[in-house]
Amino acid sequence: MAQVAFDEIGAVTATFLTTGTLKKGDVVEVSGEKTVGPCSDAGRFCGVALDVAADGAAAVQVGGFLRVKVSGEGVTPGRVSLVADGTGGVRKAAAGSGGSGGESGQECLVVSLSGKSAVILM
Numbered sequence: 001m002a003q004v005a006f007d008e009i010g011a012v013t014a015t016f017l018t019t020g021t022l023k024k025g026d027v028v029e030v031s032g033e034k035t036v037g038p039c040s041d042a043g044r045f046c047g048v049a050l051d052v053a054a055d056g057a058a059a060v061q062v063g064g065f066l067r068v069k070v071s072g073e074g075v076t077p078g079r080v081s082l083v084a085d086g087t088g089g090v091r092k093a094a095a096g097s098g099g100s101g102g103e104s105g106q107e108c109l110v111v112s113l114s115g116k117s118a119v120i121l122m
Helices: none
Strands: 012-018 027-032 035-038 047-052 057-063 065-069 078-084 090-092 106-114 117-121
Touching (some): 012 047
Antiparallel strands (some): 012 057, 078 090, 078 106
């Protein structure tokens, strides 16, 4: 069987200042002018920290295929609405019930799942 990999195809990476405690592989959100920080639970993420320097700068992948940590149930291959899980990864956005809107997730294309990580297209 042929091996297929999607990691970093079409990667768009930018350097940001950071707030809070970020680790390599954490999803991030814009927290201020030219600045990213950790996402809260149910937050809308803008990318993944590829590297975090001691001087407070981070390389963040904001587009293309990227690997994210996944928690919870319901993330499957295909189009999935994702939100930050508050611990550096993502989870499936909760659907609305009884006419309420639910969580405002980001629709991503999930192309690969492996253990507690997934490759998505942003």
